[in-house]
Amino acid sequence: MNVHPTILAMPVAIPLLFGALSLLMQGIRTPHRVRVQQILAGIAIGANLILALLLLSYTLSGGRMSFQMGLWPAPFGITVYIDGLSAIMLTTVGLLSALIFPFAVATMDAERARLGFYPMALFLLMGANGAFITGDLFNLYVFYEVLLMSSFVLLTLGGTPSQINGGIRYVVLNLMGSMMLLLAAGITYGTLGTLNMAHIAVRMGATPYLVQAVIAGLLLIAFGAKAAAFPVFFWLPSSYHTPHPAVTALFSGVLTKVGMYSLFRTFPLFFPWLLDEWQPLILTIAGLTMVIGVLGAFAQPTIRRLLSFHIISQIGYMFMGLGVAMAPTPYGVGFGLALAILFLVHNQIVKTALLLGGGAVELETGTGKLNELGGVVALRPFQAALFFLAAFSLAGFPPTSGFIGKLGLLEVTFSSGSWVIAAVSVFVSLLTTMSMIRLWQYVFWGKPHSKYRMPKKLATQGASMAMTVPVLILVVLSIAIGVMAQPALDAVQVAASQVIDRVGYVETVGPELTASDLQIPFGNYPADAVAAGR
Amino acid sequence: MTEIYLRLVNLILTPLIILVAILLFLRGHDLPGGGFIAGLLVAAALELTILSRGATVTREQYGPWLIPLVGLGLLVAVIAGLLGIYGGGFFHGMWIEFYLGGDKIKMGTPQLFDLGVMLVVIGMGVTYLLRLSEAAEAVSKNDAVEGEQP
Amino acid sequence: MTAIMLAVLVGVLFACGAYMILLRGQIKLVLGLGLITHAVNLALFGTGKLTRGAPPIVPHEQQVTAAMAGQFADPLPQALILTAIVISFGVTAFIVVLIYRRDALTGSDLAPGELATVINTSDPFAPFSSRMVMPEAADDYDILQFELDEVYDNPQAEGADE
Numbered sequence: 001m002n003v004h005p006t007i008l009a010m011p012v013a014i015p016l017l018f019g020a021l022s023l024l025m026q027g028i029r030t031p032h033r034v035r036v037q038q039i040l041a042g043i044a045i046g047a048n049l050i051l052a053l054l055l056l057s058y059t060l061s062g063g064r065m066s067f068q069m070g071l072w073p074a075p076f077g078i079t080v081y082i083d084g085l086s087a088i089m090l091t092t093v094g095l096l097s098a099l100i101f102p103f104a105v106a107t108m109d110a111e112r113a114r115l116g117f118y119p120m121a122l123f124l125l126m127g128a129n130g131a132f133i134t135g136d137l138f139n140l141y142v143f144y145e146v147l148l149m150s151s152f153v154l155l156t157l158g159g160t161p162s163q164i165n166g167g168i169r170y171v172v173l174n175l176m177g178s179m180m181l182l183l184a185a186g187i188t189y190g191t192l193g194t195l196n197m198a199h200i201a202v203r204m205g206a207t208p209y210l211v212q213a214v215i216a217g218l219l220l221i222a223f224g225a226k227a228a229a230f231p232v233f234f235w236l237p238s239s240y241h242t243p244h245p246a247v248t249a250l251f252s253g254v255l256t257k258v259g260m261y262s263l264f265r266t267f268p269l270f271f272p273w274l275l276d277e278w279q280p281l282i283l284t285i286a287g288l289t290m291v292i293g294v295l296g297a298f299a300q301p302t303i304r305r306l307l308s309f310h311i312i313s314q315i316g317y318m319f320m321g322l323g324v325a326m327a328p329t330p331y332g333v334g335f336g337l338a339l340a341i342l343f344l345v346h347n348q349i350v351k352t353a354l355l356l357g358g359g360a361v362e363l364e365t366g367t368g369k370l371n372e373l374g375g376v377v378a379l380r381p382f383q384a385a386l387f388f389l390a391a392f393s394l395a396g397f398p399p400t401s402g403f404i405g406k407l408g409l410l411e412v413t414f415s416s417g418s419w420v421i422a423a424v425s426v427f428v429s430l431l432t433t434m435s436m437i438r439l440w441q442y443v444f445w446g447k448p449h450s451k452y453r454m455p456k457k458l459a460t461q462g463a464s465m466a467m468t469v470p471v472l473i474l475v476v477l478s479i480a481i482g483v484m485a486q487p488a489l490d491a492v493q494v495a496a497s498q499v500i501d502r503v504g505y506v507e508t509v510g511p512e513l514t515a516s517d518l519q520i521p522f523g524n525y526p527a528d529a530v531a532a533g534r
Numbered sequence: 535m536t537e538i539y540l541r542l543v544n545l546i547l548t549p550l551i552i553l554v555a556i557l558l559f560l561r562g563h564d565l566p567g568g569g570f571i572a573g574l575l576v577a578a579a580l581e582l583t584i585l586s587r588g589a590t591v592t593r594e595q596y597g598p599w600l601i602p603l604v605g606l607g608l609l610v611a612v613i614a615g616l617l618g619i620y621g622g623g624f625f626h627g628m629w630i631e632f633y634l635g636g637d638k639i640k641m642g643t644p645q646l647f648d649l650g651v652m653l654v655v656i657g658m659g660v661t662y663l664l665r666l667s668e669a670a671e672a673v674s675k676n677d678a679v680e681g682e683q684p
Numbered sequence: 685m686t687a688i689m690l691a692v693l694v695g696v697l698f699a700c701g702a703y704m705i706l707l708r709g710q711i712k713l714v715l716g717l718g719l720i721t722h723a724v725n726l727a728l729f730g731t732g733k734l735t736r737g738a739p740p741i742v743p744h745e746q747q748v749t750a751a752m753a754g755q756f757a758d759p760l761p762q763a764l765i766l767t768a769i770v771i772s773f774g775v776t777a778f779i780v781v782l783i784y785r786r787d788a789l790t791g792s793d794l795a796p797g798e799l800a801t802v803i804n805t806s807d808p809f810a811p812f813s814s815r816m817v818m819p820e821a822a823d824d825y826d827i828l829q830f831e832l833d834e835v836y837d838n839p840q841a842e843g844a845d846e
Contacts, residue, residue, distance in 0.1 A: 005623075006619055006623050006624050009615070009623075009624035009625070013612060013615060013616060013624065016608065016612045017609070017612050017616075019608070020605050020606075020607075020608035020609040020611075020612060021605070021609060022605070023601060023602065023604055023605030023608065024602050024605035024606055024609060025602075025605070026601045026602055026605060027598055027599060027601060027602030027603075027605075028602075029598075067623065067624070068623065069623070069624060069625045070618065070623065070624075070625040070626050070627060071622055071623045071626050116601070119605070138764055138767075142767060142771070145771045145774075145775075148775075149771075149774060149775070149778070152775075152778055153778075156782060159785060161786070161789050164782055164785050164786045164789065165786065167782055168710075168713075168779065168782050168783065168786065171775065171778065171779050171782065172705070172713065172717065172779070175717060175721075175772075175775050175779075176720070178771075179720055179721060179724045182724050182728070182768055183724050183727055183728075185728075185764070186724070186727050186728040186730075186731045186761070186764070187727075187731065189728075189731050189760065189761065189764070190730065190731030190732075190733075195760075564741065570766070570770060658774065658777075662777040662780075662781065665781050665784070666780065666781070666784070669784045669788075672788075
């Protein structure tokens with residue numbers, strides 16, 4: 001397939017163009033402004049999804065592409081780069097936004113829609129897409145800020161007291177994380193003299209260990225804060241339960257996962273050897289994140305607070321995958337990374353399904369408090385069954401995608417000798433199951449309360465469909481990945497092999513990058529560890 | 535609201551500051567200046583209006599146009615990027631040169647992008663200043679009401 | 685020497701910013717964030733090697749040669765700082781508006797909820813009446829209330845605008 005590299009700019013340009021158009025609509029006082037914005041958002045989300053699928057089919061057949069913004073040559077201009085991992089992330093985020101969109105259209109109240117929900121959602125999409133395709137460390141920071149600024153507005157849209165409270169904590173803690181990322185970019189430029197990711201990868205091998213450790217540590221803190229890993233996760237549970245349920249679902253599918261994506265991208269590219277040397281540290285973070293997330297979930301009194309603690313717990317599994325990403329396994333190096341990517345995709349799908357299902361319950365009953373809920377299974381049996389399946393996929397039961405992801409991660413962790421963390425992950429899975437059963441029992445089981453207030457707007461057939469069908473599609477997708485695991489595993493293995501192929505990355509971005517630094521050893525790790533500077 | 539001198543200053547100075555901002559914007563590509571700084575200057579000029587005439591009047595006058603201005607600015611910026619595709623790639627700079635009365639005038643997509651930045655900064659900056667001024671006015675009004683009671 | 689002084693300055697700014705963020709008042713929080721962003725901007729400034737150089741603009745007629753290498757200041761850190769300043773300006777503006785909004789809603793500079801029992805006075809022997817007790821924590825589901833009230837009170841809410 002022959003595509004012009006300029007198409008790589010489109011995942012950013014399309015949401016930006018339509019977001020700008022619908023922000024322009026914001027000034028037009030017509031009664032149909034929200035309708036127009038919805039149509040614009042629908043077009044943008046559809047085009048984005050088609051584009052992402054196109055790029056996915058291109059990259060999974062082994063291709064990768066790069067493009068220089070403004071045609072400035074490689075280390076000077078901004079690089080845009082796409083491979084399997086980027087395309088997978090673009091596709092899942094595109095798909096999730098396409099599924100959350102009808103939910104939002106059906107349930108979003110007129111006030112919030114009028115205040116600009118749709119343009120802000122498009123800017124969020126633009127920021128996430130940009131972070132997935134950029135090949136420049138500072139540009140990554142800029143896209144993070146685009147993502148965060150739009151998420152600030154989405155989080156506080158409507159301005160109720162709890163939203164403002166959550167919003168302030170969210171903004172402060174995320175700003176600190178961004179500052180760490182900026183500092184890492186600054187130190188990288190000061191020591192390596194470049195910000196292009198491929199160029200950084202080439203030059204990293206020749207820098208002293210101390211510099212590597214400082215950059216890696218700052219990146220770990222920054223992306224860990226974005227991904228809500230153990231010591232820096234506090235912004236997530238104090239804010240995720242406050243906005244509209246559609247916004248929470250969008251955040252859970254996009255925000256923390258961009259942080260994980262950045263870890264998967266930068267660590268194997270810049271310093272793959274540190275993933276081996278720092279394995280105890282990363283696995284400790286993973287274990288603590290898992291345990292604290294799931295234990296925190298037990299103490300939570302409402303649906304979305306409980307589910308947001310589960311987001312943290314699941315991030316721990318992805319950190320476990322990162323820890324064993326470069327570990328030697330019977331299936332070759334990089335299999336751990338492949339499974340971590342698979343788990344990331346699984347988690348995006350299932351978490352969004354759970355938050356959409358839980359959000360629908362909250363919207364339909366008027367409360368999310370566990371002790372005020374009960375008996376929803378009698379009112380909405382189909383939704384209850386879907387929620388049940390998604391919850392068991394989260395816990396890791398066969399035949400869902402959670403089973404494949406967790407089994408694979410367990411296998412790789414065992415075979416790389418880290419059996420403590422493997423045992424912890426099994427124990428956490430058990431706790432997750434208990435927590436999910438507790439949630440399901442409180443919300444769906446028992447006798448229905450008489451106090452439920454179903455808003456008229458949601459009582460129509462169309463609204464009910466818009467709230468159920470996205471969850472259905474996500475649950476079917478999760479089971480499909482679980483049943484037909486081989487194609488999914490093949491796809492993520494292609495992606496992982498492209499991620500750990502540092503030489504290929506640099507050659508795709510610009511072969512002249514290595515030519516200028518011939519004295520620096522550079523190669524793939526650990527296949528030619530000596531050449532990689534180790 | 536009887537700041538008659540401030541209103542006079544506003545009447546004279548605001549157009550002048552906006553002219554300086556346009557000058558800064560036009561020289562911005564090769565010399566110090568540019569869209570961001572010009573946008574901040576325009577926002578500062580409008581802050582003078584807010585100070586002299588009050589936030590409420592200013593809101594009535596400019597309020598509805600601020601957020602669409604941000605949208606327009608983003609639109610102009612992304613169009614500047616998309617025009618570059620014609621020249622070979624997204625955000626590729628394209629320039630037109632022509633002579634106007636003996637002076638060489640150079641215009642291009644980077645300037646268009648800068649114009650977009652300027653509009654975004656004006657929109658966001660004035661929104662922010664208006665919001666804060668409204669808050670300050672509300673506080674001073676509260677203080678005045680409380681001050682009347684013994 | 686300048687580099688060391690700059691490093692110390694960055695460290696001091698970071699420390700002061702962290703201290704101010706940990707204080708209870710919200711305005712101190714904003715000032716602390718401002719100090720930290722300035723610290724990071726200064727650190728970025730330091731990455732460009734603190735030298736006196738000409739502005740990195742070469743006139744159109746002149747050729748770029750290798751001999752010119754050391755004469756110019758590095759423009760990239762300045763571009764990075766400008767971008768970072770713009771972004772942190774935007775975030776700070778946003779958080780100031782949020783804090784004002786919270787102040788208008790709860791009538792207090794302090795955070796409600798977790799700090800409900802905290803008393804807003806430095807004098808532990810002050811009479812009880814002069815202590816300010818925090819407002820109640822906001823209900824998690826005030827968002828749904830907003831939603832439900834709107835839908836019930838105004839059935840045509842969907843189409844009606846302004």
